[in-house]
Amino acid sequence: MPAEKHSVTIRPEISLGKISPMIYGHFIEHLGRCVYEGIWVGEKSKIPNTRGIRKDTVAALKAIGAPVLRWPGGCFADDYHWTDGIGPASKRPVQFNRWGPSEDDNQFGTHEFIDFCRQVGAEPYICANVGTGSPSEAAYWVEYCNHAGATAAAELRAKNGSKEPFAVKYWGVGNENWGCGGHMEPEEYAAEYRRFAGFMHSRDPKIELVAGGHTAPDWNWRFLKNMGRLHLIHHLSIHVYFPGCGNDADFTTTDYYNMVLRSTEIEREIALAREAVEVFVRGAKPVGIIVDEWGTWHPQARDDNGLQQKNTMRDAIVAAGCLDVFNKYACCVTMTNIAQTINVLQCMAQTAQDKLWLTPTYHVYDLYKGHMGAESVHVDIDTTMVEARAGDGMKKELPVLSASASLNAAKKTLLLTVTNRHLDEAVEVDINIQGDFKVKGATIHTLAARDIREYNDAEAPDRIKPAHPRKLAPDELPHLLAAKSVTAIEYQLA
Ligand code: AHR
Secondary structure (H helix, E strand, O other), X not given: OOOOEEEEEEEEEEXXXXXXXXXXXXXXXXXXXXOEOXXXXXXXXXXXXXXXXXXXXXXXXXXXXXXXXXXXXXXXXXXXXXXXXXXXXXXXXXXEOOOOOOEEOOOOOHHHHHHHHHHHOOEEEEEEOOOOOOHHHHHHHHHHHHOOOOOHHHHHHHXXXXXXXXXXXXXXXXXXXXXXXXXXXXXXXXXXHHHHHHHHHHHOOOOEEEEEOOOOOOHHHHHHHHHOOOOOOOEEEEEEEEEOOOOOOOOOHHHHHHHHHHHHOHHHHHHHHHHHHHHHHOOOOOOEEEEEEEEEEOOOOOHHHOOOOOOEHHHHHHHHHHHHHHHHOOOOEEEEEXXXXXXXXXXXXXXXXXXXXXXXXXXXXXXXXXXXXXEEEEEEXXXXXXXXXXXXXXXXXXXXXXXXXXXXXXXXXXXXXXXXOOOOOOEEEXXXXXXXXXXXXXXXXXXXXXOOOOEOOOOOOOOOOOOOOEEEOHHHOOEEEOOOEEEEEEEXXX
16 A cells, blocks of 8 residues: 655646757767677678667657767777778777776778767767877868868768768767876866867767766866866767665665665756866857766676676666666757667666566656756655765665656647655656646556566566556556556646
8 A cells, every 4th residue: 555645746837948859869888798799790790680680679769769879988989090980891900908898890980870860860979089099180080071072081071982971960079088088187188178169060060979088076176167168169078877775686675775766866966067068168059967977886897897787677677767867968968879889878668688678767768858858847755755875975865756848849749757766665657747738638647667677678578567557547646656667657638
């Protein structure tokens, strides 16, 4: 029996801004089995593929409308020289890869990445090499991808198979340059950024550049202060991982609540990055906040196993809460890319030879996909609290319910996503839609598990999957939400 009364009040008249579809983006890196095996198997593989790219991976990402893919890293990006990955496949050099597997034969390069994006229907987002690269190498990459004329770069692209420019809009200027991307001080990165960004942008003024920010105190402030004008920063990115609380699929109740509480701290990181940007932009053009790496990172994901971990229902609950936060910050969060799509960290799917199975987190993306491009609206949540320990060890309160809502462009449907994070108690939720909106009916999708430690694998690929959608009449409200479950309710409006 439900123990407490909870309520969710949706206020469609209070708009929080349009939810950029890019908020539901992904990240792929030449690391572990993400690109090689998870995406690229080569044309000669027995695994069904289109021009070397796994068909099952493409189908899975297409089905959730994956809007953007960030590549080639991650840390790998700052040690990657893109010209190694173009031209005849047999002539491409084998490159050392510190992030493993230790040798990369460059079979998956720029053309293969663009092909993958097009098969999925996603925008490409390329991260240029600042750590070991040069401004001319990065600018040449922009020109190679985007120039439509007859320069040597454009002709080389045509010779390599694509007369059509790739029109890559999003470009990262390095990755974690405070860490694996060169261990720079913010002032050093600002100096590098000005050089790289200026030359990259000169090749195609339509591109949007992403500066690599940080969550360490005052890093973004020092970087932005040293940038002077911010005209070449279109977005500032941060990375937010949630490190181990217990093991990936073996953790206590306390570990569970601590992990979920820690994941809610992503809201504070976004707010801090936004604050820094607003101070230095000084009312000029807006600079978006991108979280281009985020997710759970359990102790089982280590360098020597290619950062692989089991993905349980706990990971799904974490993802749902973060997506609610991104929806809430629709005004300023312009993109996010959960790490990393296939086989690595909090991925969407895992593979073993020709088998592919979806993770619980994938199903959350499926439940939430209706938010993409819709208008985020204000939600008041009245719920109970569970005590847990935050990242700094302090005791804090975790709200049992997390929720967000959006109105589609035609104002014909309202999507509410709501998670009951309580491990043992179902909750009865009184859901109210304020204002001049009449509900004709609703469809409800639920993702739940018997045990929070459950995950999908090759033997049981559908152990966790959404229940069949149910149609509800308006008088069937309020709803009973099962313990540890994620629910999406799509209201049809009159
Ligand atoms: O996603 C794994 C690694 O985490 C990335 O390569 C790096 O950017 C981050 O530290």
